[in-house]
Amino acid sequence: MAFRIVKLSPIMARMMSTNATKVGFIGLGQMGNRMATNLMNKGYKLNVYDISAEACDAMKAKGAEVYKTTQELAKNSEFVVTMLPNNDIVKNTYEDMIKDGVNKNTMFVDSSTVDPTVSQYVQKIVKSAGASFVDAPVSGGVMGAQNATLTFMVGSTPEEFEKVKDFLGGMGKKITHCGTYGMGEAAKICNNMMLAISMIGTAETMNLAIRLGLDPKVFNEIINVSTGRTWASEVNNPVPGLSPGTPPSNDYKGGFSTALITKDLGLAASVATGSNSPILLGGLAHSVYRLLCTHDLGNKDFSVVYDFIKNKTEKK
Amino acid sequence: MAFRIVKLSPIMARMMSTNATKVGFIGLGQMGNRMATNLMNKGYKLNVYDISAEACDAMKAKGAEVYKTTQELAKNSEFVVTMLPNNDIVKNTYEDMIKDGVNKNTMFVDSSTVDPTVSQYVQKIVKSAGASFVDAPVSGGVMGAQNATLTFMVGSTPEEFEKVKDFLGGMGKKITHCGTYGMGEAAKICNNMMLAISMIGTAETMNLAIRLGLDPKVFNEIINVSTGRTWASEVNNPVPGLSPGTPPSNDYKGGFSTALITKDLGLAASVATGSNSPILLGGLAHSVYRLLCTHDLGNKDFSVVYDFIKNKTEKK
Amino acid sequence: MAFRIVKLSPIMARMMSTNATKVGFIGLGQMGNRMATNLMNKGYKLNVYDISAEACDAMKAKGAEVYKTTQELAKNSEFVVTMLPNNDIVKNTYEDMIKDGVNKNTMFVDSSTVDPTVSQYVQKIVKSAGASFVDAPVSGGVMGAQNATLTFMVGSTPEEFEKVKDFLGGMGKKITHCGTYGMGEAAKICNNMMLAISMIGTAETMNLAIRLGLDPKVFNEIINVSTGRTWASEVNNPVPGLSPGTPPSNDYKGGFSTALITKDLGLAASVATGSNSPILLGGLAHSVYRLLCTHDLGNKDFSVVYDFIKNKTEKK
């Protein structure tokens, strides 16, 4: 009897895997649709929801099942991932989704970037309803979502972390346990506040160095083996040409947008206000990035701050 | 005939080496006396000058020759190293030292931290007098001076850099050519401005993270493999206990003093004003460190800024 | 028949005035109890509510009627004034108070300092329930509350403003119409952000002037007739002795506390984040005042920032 090796198309593969784990995905924007696609490519069966019919259709074409309500979606999913724009939408989405009860076994994962107190509130109501919730915001941007190389920062119990680790590994490559509920969000917000400070600081330091007559390439080599080194100077130096292949070397296109880091700095400002913590440089960084937004730079990589502050004219 | 192996004392060794290169050293403070001692240990013959008789005596006891005037010292030295506290003293010392002429072959090396324009002025007058000058400020602090592990940032021609490289290697382990005259100073000042920004930023980020409930050790591990990493977070984390063996873990003793980084930030402010360059975070860092000085923290390691800004009371 | 002039005690007067306008007052803290007392002294009949039984008892002793629920209080009052600590308490109090309906003629006045969007939300739900709401935060502090010299900043329609103007005049002396709902809060928050900037700026300017050798009294006279003048320099100069009879001349006791201006700056930060408005100096002022709080200065007048930043030691 002849034996034929059949190479199934990905869509066929998913349809045939009737035993595949069912994952609900809510929020199919720039990040969400890529993350959901990676899960499908890993063999999960995807149930999706978005307020945009277009976004849903695109996922349907790839083999996902589209749901009309989040309640229905949740009831038919073992994992539910939410990837949503802000505090209020996350809060409202969960209140609405669980109002008629949830499956005890469903694990809810919020990958949105929100205030840790929102995560803690949502965890509480999901727990009360009988299921589990962890916060797991990401870093790595659209490229990380595309290539499944995101970093996940997880707030959960150790047991819950074990349960979601491999699952999240389908969308990223570094999965970190940051502590209890909300601590994934806290870690992300704090890291990004420091990142914004580093970037602006590196931008103004590079500008000053150049104004004083230093060759930017030479100075960058020096700073990168000295105490002034930061991720910004080493990996994404804001002076065009110093980090080839990065946004600063490509007219500040792509990368991590000024608008998004401004949003994260807003969350940092909010939690710092809430805990009465002084953020002298972090608060200033927030205003500087808001200033860039008012100057129409919201869509550029956040390293564009170098272009904004650098002296345009020759030194007298 | 019996053969006896004689182990010469260092002092004897120096005295016997009549052909040894003669080095003049001006400024025998905390840094200078250690640097001069290392040169002696490498076999150089040391001529020294300081306004403190005590500092001179201490070097004399180690085998150095003490001079009454810098002019005499310079005339009897192939290298002259100056390690002095500020712009005016450097300027006045050189004007005075060369007023009656210099040996054409003497190489003057200023390792003080001063305004690059001071270095450029001194280079000009030394050149006019017929000799050579390079600026070569250091980083690495008193421990680096002690152990001959300083970093030297050199401003000179490439030829002059070749001439001083091995010589400076007697006092340090990383000798970097930063560009033309003054660029050693420029590189040091710019690096240290970024360092101050990183340190304050890391301090307020760590404080915020802790206030939000993150475990400082866990968060520090996360930030050090993320985009928020800096030298401050990786090597000298300002939260006591995170970087064992460093000043923050030893009551902020030793290390790089708040008073010294405040001085460097003053130089950064001055050259930024001179070149009309905005230093939004660097200028704020300067004020923050001045504030620490007014709160009697000038003698502590500059990471003490964490202790200064951290919330003393529990979060409500 | 003899005619006797009877001087009624205030309590008797109130009890006898059966036709007196009934006012509900919710929140009997430092500010609220003084404001309520002034209203009683003006002849209004007071219905009061507070979570503190002690605060209620004190008002009862002065002749007020104590209510167990805000719903009951509201139903028996023509005006209801709320004076509460923060956004969430204001929101929850109103949601709870009106849940079973309100009298159409009741005018609700919120004198708390909160986010304008909270006022706008509360106005909407009060309106839906059929009654009227205006926001009317105050400035003038405890002394202004005591002496009925508060300034009220009112957000309302022009008609509503006419209705509350005289009533508020019973507790203050300047009643300002700032615009529609929320604009009273917006005006207060913005004014206080500028005030904080002025105070810190004046403090550091006075310190610098003194360090340069200027006589503080002479310099203050100059600045007060020059372009650098501010309310802080003219009325409440932070240098002890320059504004006799004010907190800075009395060990920074009394006045407008650091803790309260920090709270107002938190509201400013929040609305600035919400509207993506850069507040370069305002944001820094917020961090500076949080720093003062961590240094145990929360209970001092906010001019204490001068004492915090002034150079403690002599200039070298």
Add this chain to the structure above:
Amino acid sequence: MAFRIVKLSPIMARMMSTNATKVGFIGLGQMGNRMATNLMNKGYKLNVYDISAEACDAMKAKGAEVYKTTQELAKNSEFVVTMLPNNDIVKNTYEDMIKDGVNKNTMFVDSSTVDPTVSQYVQKIVKSAGASFVDAPVSGGVMGAQNATLTFMVGSTPEEFEKVKDFLGGMGKKITHCGTYGMGEAAKICNNMMLAISMIGTAETMNLAIRLGLDPKVFNEIINVSTGRTWASEVNNPVPGLSPGTPPSNDYKGGFSTALITKDLGLAASVATGSNSPILLGGLAHSVYRLLCTHDLGNKDFSVVYDFIKNKTEKK
């Protein structure tokens, strides 16, 4: 005999007044030429010097005598006024002018804006040469110079102040004694630092108020009778239209240029560094104005900071 009333032209008047006090004026720029002209109109005989032949010619045409050297000019003048651009030029000009001796009776007045230590140095060398020196910087700008309505801030002994008071009254209307040598400069620099803080603070406060929905005119009226009032809000409000007849209402033309306040902030930064005084807001204001300079706004009135930071797009 007939009597004819002769109306002399100003030039004739000056030429005829052979007994007129002779005044040397060095530095005939935008400010200097107007100040010198006012002195001529008051009856003084003017001796002038400038490196620009054109500037000298213009004054010659008005009746002044032009000198080739400052030494000659000083020897033929009872008062010498200098109005020069920066520290170094002031220092060099005085060193050069007095090197061959001075008349004991000449009173030197420096109206440049420079570091107080420069004034103190110049006073010392002028005193050593046998004559007198006072610092007397001005505020009021080109219009004040034109209309002789400048404010003079004088650093001198009380006796010297009496000697220059009326003389300066020929160029200004408010003559203030600020203390000993250098204190005129110190007062001016400190006042202008506070002014810059007020202006930026007012600009961001007005922007925030408008973003929150307040009517700018209504809010400005409120702030001007409240604790947030400053010279900037009252006299030169940066929002176009609020202070009619001022630069903000005329496309930010005229007034006090961004370039000049940036220069003054540079002097404030320098003296604050020299005295180790923290200037948290003042230092930030300096960076903000440098940023405006890099954005080509140096020639606009410094209130243009409002236009720079205001949100360009509608609030979402």
